[in-house]
Each structure stands twice: as structure tokens, then as C-alpha cells.
Amino acid sequence: MSTAVDQAVEAGPSTFRPTSMELQHRVEKFFSAEAELLDDHRYTDWVQLFTEDVHYWLPTRMTRTIRERDQEVAAAGENALIDDDLTALRGRVRRVTSGIQWSEEPPSRTRRLITNVRIDERGDGELDVRSNFCIYRSRLERHQDWFVGERFDLLRPAEGAYPYRIASRKVVFEQTTILAPSISIFF
Amino acid sequence: MVDIGTLVDSKQGLINPLIYTDPALYQLELDRVFGRSWLFLAHESQLPNRGSFVQTYMGEDPVLVVRQRDASVKAFLNQCRHRGMRICRADAGTNKTFTCSYHGWAYDLEGNLINVPLEERAYHNQIDKSQWGATKVPRVQSYKGFYFGTWSDEVPEFEEYLGEMKYYFDAAVDRWDNGLEFVKGATKWVIDCNWKFAAEQFTSDMYHAPISHASAMVALFEDPAMRSLFDPSPHDQGRQFAGHGHGTGSMGIPEFGPDILAGPEYSAWQIANRDQVYNRLGTDRAHKIMIHNNIFPNFSWLGTASTMRVWHPRGPGQIEVWAWTYVPKDAPESARKGVREVTQRTFSPAGVFETDDGENWTEIQQVMRGWKARSTLFNAQMGLGFEQRDYPGMPGMSNDLYSEMGARGFYQRWQDLMKNLSWKEIAELDAQRRAAEQEVQPA
Numbered sequence: 001m002s003t004a005v006d007q008a009v010e011a012g013p014s015t016f017r018p019t020s021m022e023l024q025h026r027v028e029k030f031f032s033a034e035a036e037l038l039d040d041h042r043y044t045d046w047v048q049l050f051t052e053d054v055h056y057w058l059p060t061r062m063t064r065t066i067r068e069r070d071q072e073v074a075a076a077g078e079n080a081l082i083d084d085d086l087t088a089l090r091g092r093v094r095r096v097t098s099g100i101q102w103s104e105e106p107p108s109r110t111r112r113l114i115t116n117v118r119i120d121e122r123g124d125g126e127l128d129v130r131s132n133f134c135i136y137r138s139r140l141e142r143h144q145d146w147f148v149g150e151r152f153d154l155l156r157p158a159e160g161a162y163p164y165r166i167a168s169r170k171v172v173f174e175q176t177t178i179l180a181p182s183i184s185i186f187f
Numbered sequence: 188m189v190d191i192g193t194l195v196d197s198k199q200g201l202i203n204p205l206i207y208t209d210p211a212l213y214q215l216e217l218d219r220v221f222g223r224s225w226l227f228l229a230h231e232s233q234l235p236n237r238g239s240f241v242q243t244y245m246g247e248d249p250v251l252v253v254r255q256r257d258a259s260v261k262a263f264l265n266q267c268r269h270r271g272m273r274i275c276r277a278d279a280g281t282n283k284t285f286t287c288s289y290h291g292w293a294y295d296l297e298g299n300l301i302n303v304p305l306e307e308r309a310y311h312n313q314i315d316k317s318q319w320g321a322t323k324v325p326r327v328q329s330y331k332g333f334y335f336g337t338w339s340d341e342v343p344e345f346e347e348y349l350g351e352m353k354y355y356f357d358a359a360v361d362r363w364d365n366g367l368e369f370v371k372g373a374t375k376w377v378i379d380c381n382w383k384f385a386a387e388q389f390t391s392d393m394y395h396a397p398i399s400h401a402s403a404m405v406a407l408f409e410d411p412a413m414r415s416l417f418d419p420s421p422h423d424q425g426r427q428f429a430g431h432g433h434g435t436g437s438m439g440i441p442e443f444g445p446d447i448l449a450g451p452e453y454s455a456w457q458i459a460n461r462d463q464v465y466n467r468l469g470t471d472r473a474h475k476i477m478i479h480n481n482i483f484p485n486f487s488w489l490g491t492a493s494t495m496r497v498w499h500p501r502g503p504g505q506i507e508v509w510a511w512t513y514v515p516k517d518a519p520e521s522a523r524k525g526v527r528e529v530t531q532r533t534f535s536p537a538g539v540f541e542t543d544d545g546e547n548w549t550e551i552q553q554v555m556r557g558w559k560a561r562s563t564l565f566n567a568q569m570g571l572g573f574e575q576r577d578y579p580g581m582p583g584m585s586n587d588l589y590s591e592m593g594a595r596g597f598y599q600r601w602q603d604l605m606k607n608l609s610w611k612e613i614a615e616l617d618a619q620r621r622a623a624e625q626e627v628q629p630a
């Protein structure tokens with residue numbers, strides 16, 4: 001009989017992806033460009049990076065035992081911090097640029113580090129991309145937050161100034177209890 | 188220690204900011220307020236099976252709320268009686284027993300100690316396990332699917348504790364034949380502010396909404412003409428209720444059913460099932476939205492968005508918000524999707540309303556670091572003298588929607604408890620207050 005410990009050392013699929021240097025480079029530059037738009041507060045430009053059918057989603061998570069870890073991150077239809085379509089996301093952008101959103105007026109200072117970009121190509125040219133983020137926010141006199149987690153994106157090739165549109169984004173924080181008074185910035 | 192009798196003047200509407208900052212007062216609150224009130228523990232939908240449990244808090248005390256084999260719900264302190272280790276460290280799950288991971292004492296679903304490792308060798312079979320069970324929450328009350336618990340043996344039964352607030356609480360929890368359920372999962376976050384700012388606001392404060400949340404409607408509606416949705420309607424300007432420390436603010440609606448925010452599918456489902464609501468609540472109540480609500484001390488919900496939450500105190504200057512989305516149990520996924528999404532969109536740490544509340548409370552708390560700032564009285568006088576008992580459609584004491592009668596009532600109850608008056612003495616005082624109120628009532 002195999003125990004939980006035995007199962008943990010059984011081999012799973014390799015996490016090494018033989019991505020071409022060019023593709024890797026393009027996707028990483030795209031994420032840097034996106035992060036720059038947000039760190040520079042260019043929200044109206046940023047929201048144009050999303051497709052009409054985008055699902056922009058930040059599920060909550062909870063502490064569960066290993067036996068019940070499949071229930072750690074909330075599933076579709078369960079609890080979420082944000083569960084938006086493009087209309088709702090545009091609404092958030094309208095709000096943050098309104099000058100009367102007091103949680104971002106005066107605005108937070110942010111710096112986004114997007115790393116560990118891992119790409120899986122779909123047959124049709126769309127890309128499943130996982131990346132890690134570490135976002136520092138400083139607010140008003142001395143308030144500061146770190147937002148750390150992983151993003152699961154679906155990127156669709158596009159024409160124009162940016163090579164992709166984001167067709168789906170799931171953001172998972174490494175916190176169950178969010179140690180910040182508000183999530184008034186974007187991920 | 189300062190004189191608690193001078194910290195709050197509910198008759199004059201004055202608040203001494205020390206009540207939000209003083210560490211000694213905070214320790215006293217845990218004992219006298221949180222230790223003696225009914226506190227929300229869980230909703231039945233969080234405990235679907237025998238052995239289902241959630242970990243929550245009563246004040247700062249961690250408790251396990253567990254569905255028993257006979258389907259009842261019990262709660263006990265999540266603290267091992269051996270050396271105080273947290274017995275269970277998962278937020279939720281299903282268990283047959285709870286085994287402490289320090290030395291292995293094991294407890295059953297009720298919290299009884301059932302196994303001690305090396306009982307024969309280490310304890311020489313002399314430990315009386317029946318004496319060393321986890322500390323049980325002595326009173327757990329089920330109310331329409333909601334479980335409340337208290338450590339107090341003298342606080343009145345839950346319904347009596349609610350008083351007239353029952354009418355307003357039922358408007359949320361007793362409107363559908365088959366009741367409510369929570370969407371799976373909780374949203375938890377930390378705000379650096381005293382718990383009373385949050386609880387008081389949900390009791391009493393409609394006044395902040397047009398200013399603090401000015402940007403929320405901008406997010407929700409592209410068309411500026413739609414942004415006046417929550418402006419007082421011409422046929423019902425809105426009233427605020429307060430009693431027994433609880434409070435709500437209500438707003439009239441012309442008919443029950445359509446819900447612009449939750450969308451067409453939810454609206455259609457509500458309209459198709461609205462006989463339930465009219466039958467259970469009556470037309471008067473069905474034609475009101477209880478906008479903001481708080482059951483003293485720290486259980487709040489909204490009627491506009493479907494959020495319910497507890498403001499867990501974490502020291503004088505911090506809270507943890509635990510929030511759930513409630514939906515009618517019978518609503519199909521196609522309908523409840525709209526409620527769930529708009530609730531998360533409006534009231535969560537990322538909510539287009541809620542982010543602004545945290546901003547206010549953290550700034551207030553920061554400012555009170557100053558000695559001068561901490562000794563400058565706050566004004567809670569709005570609507571003082573305009574109270575009216577049993578206004579049509581508003582059982583109990585009510586006032587204009589924009590008033591602070593609820594806040595005054597909230598701090599009055601807080602002060603009664605902090606003075607360590609017994610619940611019997613509090614009931615007598617309430618009766619005297621009510622008698623006095625009739626003397627000053629205009630004819």
C-alpha cells in the first residue's frame with residue numbers, strides 16, 4: 001500500500017518547457033510592457049489589452065489539510081475577490097480615473113515584478129502562460145503592502161502595438177487572509 | 188483606568204476617542220462585550236455534513252463550530268487542554284476526531300477528550316479524561332439557519348436579544364421558503380482600525396455613502412443617468428431603526444423583484460418567486476430594502492449587495508473582516524451568478540464600494556496616534572431629538588435615514604456592558620429609558 005509520502009515522490013509531468021527563445025522573449029516583454037502601464041497609472045491603455053470575452057478572476061483561498069487541498073483555491077462559481085467580465089473591468093478603470101475614488105486618490109505607488117514566465121502553446125497559437133508576481137505598494141505616508149502570487153493567463157495573438165490580448169486571467173494570492181486594507185490596484 | 192461612564196454620552200451624542208485606542212479598554216471589551224453577547228458562529232450551509240467544521244472566532248478566541256452526528260451544531264474553544272495548542276489548524280473541512288498536533292490528545296466532534304497517547308505509561312491510567320475536554324461554548328442558538336453562540340449564561344435568549352431587530356433581520360434571512368445559503372468560501376482581510384468603526388457604520392451610517400462611495404456608481408454604470416440608483420426615492424425617503432444596540436437603515440422600493448445590479452436573470456427569478464416574499468414578509472417589508480444592518484456587537488449584512496460579515500477584533504487598532512455572499516438556496520446558478528458577482532464587485536477588499544471604507548477607518552486610526560487627536564470629542568449628534576417610536580412600517584424606534592440614532596444606541600449598549608451591568612440591570616435600564624422617551628415625545 002502506498003502512503004501519502006510515497007505518492008508525493010511519484011513522478012509527475014516535467015515542468016521544463018522547451019520554449020523557443022523568441023517566444024519566451026516576446027511574452028516576457030509583453031508582461032513588462034503591461035506592468036509599466038499599471039505602474040505608470042495608464043489604466044485606460046491597460047484595459048485595452050483585454051479581449052471582449054475576458055474573464056478577470058481573483059478567487060479566494062483557504063487553509064485546508066493536505067487531504068482536502070483540492071478545495072484550497074475557490075472554484076468557478078465559488079467565492080472570489082474579483083470575478084469580472086470586460087464591462088466590469090472597464091467600470092473599475094472608469095472609477096480609478098474618476099478622481100473621486102478615495103482609496104486611490106491620492107494614488108498608491110506601485111512597482112510590479114513579473115517573473116518565472118512559463119508558456120504552454122496551444123495548437124491555435126493561443127498561449128497558456130503562468131507567471132509569478134511580486135507587487136509592492138506604498139500608500140500615503142507609510143502604509144505598505146506586498147502582493148505575491150501567481151497569474152494564469154490565456155494570451156491571444158493580436159495586431160497592433162502589443163503582440164497579445166489577454167483573453168483570461170486568474171490571479172491567486174499566497175494569502176488566505178489578505179493582509180491589506182484594500183485591493184485597489186490591478187494585477 | 189478611565190471612568191467608562193464618561194467615555195460615551197449617548198444623550199448628547201458625544202464620543203471620547205479613547206474607546207477606539209486604549210489597550211486596557213480593549214482587554215475589558217473582550218471580556219465584557221464579546222464575552223457576554225451573542226456572536227455569529229456560522230451558517231448551516233457552511234456545515235453540510237456530519238463532521239463538517241469551520242474555524243472561527245468569538246472576539247479573539249478561536250472556536251471550532253462542528254456539525255454533530257445527530258445533525259445539531261456545537262462549538263468549542265479551539266485550544267487543547269493539555270498545553271494550549273490550537274487543536275485544529277484548517278479553516279474548514281470534515282473530520283471524525285480532532286487530534287492535537289503537539290502531543291496527540293484527541294477530541295471528538297463535541298470537544299470531549301477521547302484519547303491521550305501513552306495513557307497507561309505516562310499517566311498511569313490516572314487521568315480523568317471527562318474533566319479535560321475542550322472548553323465548550325455553553326449556549327449555541329440556531330436561528331433560521333444561522334448559528335449564534337455566547338459564553339454568557341445570563342444574556343437573554345437570542346430572539347429577546349434581537350428585540351425589534353428581529354423584524355429587520357427576518358427581512359433578509361426569512362424571505363424565501365427554502366432559506367439562504369452562503370457561496371462556498373469566505374473573504375478575509377485585515378484593516379488597521381478599531382472594530383467599532385465598522386460595526387457602528389453598518390448600524391447607523393448612511394450619511395457617508397454619497398461622499399465616501401461617490402466613485403462606486405461610476406464603476407457600476409457607464410451611463411451617468413443611471414448613477415442615482417440609491418438616491419432617496421420620492422415616495423419613501425428612508426428611515427433608520429435602532430434598538431438594543433442593533434440598527435438598520437431602510438429605503439423604499441416600488442415593487443419587489445427587479446434588481447438592476449444583480450441583472451436580468453436574477454430579477455426574473457425574483458419576480459417569478461416573489462409570492463414567497465410577499466407572503467412571508469408582508470407588503471410593507473417586501474417594499475423596503477434594509478440597506479445596512481448590524482446585530483450588536485459585530486455581525487453585519489447589507490440588503491443592497493448580498494454580503495454578510497463579522498468584524499473580528501484584533502487589538503484596539505485592527506480588525507479581520509470575514510465576509511460571505513448569501514444567495515437564495517433555491518436560485519439556480521444562472522440567477523445567483525448575478526448576485527454573487529455584483530456582491531464581490533461592490534463589497535469585498537476589491538469592491539468598488541468597500542475599498543473606500545477601509546481607507547477612512549485606517550486614516551482615522553492613524554490620526555488618533557496623536558495625543559491631542561485622541562482627546563478631542565467626536566460628534567454623533569445627527570438627528571438627536573427626532574426619534575419616533577413605531578413610525579409606519581418601522582417597528583421600534585426610528586429616525587430619518589440620515590441620522591446617528593443607531594450609533595448612539597450602539598455605544599449606549601457598549602457602555603452598559605463595559606460598566607459590567609448585568610443583563611438584568613440592562614433590561615431594567617432599557618425600560619426606564621423607554622419610559623423617559625415617552626415624556627419627551629411630541630404629542
Ligand code: FES
Pocket residue numbers: 267268269270271272287288289290291292
Ligand atoms: S498541547 Fe495538545 S496534546 Fe499537548
Ligand SMILES: [Fe+2]
Pocket residue numbers: 395396399400540541544
Ligand atoms: Fe461604506
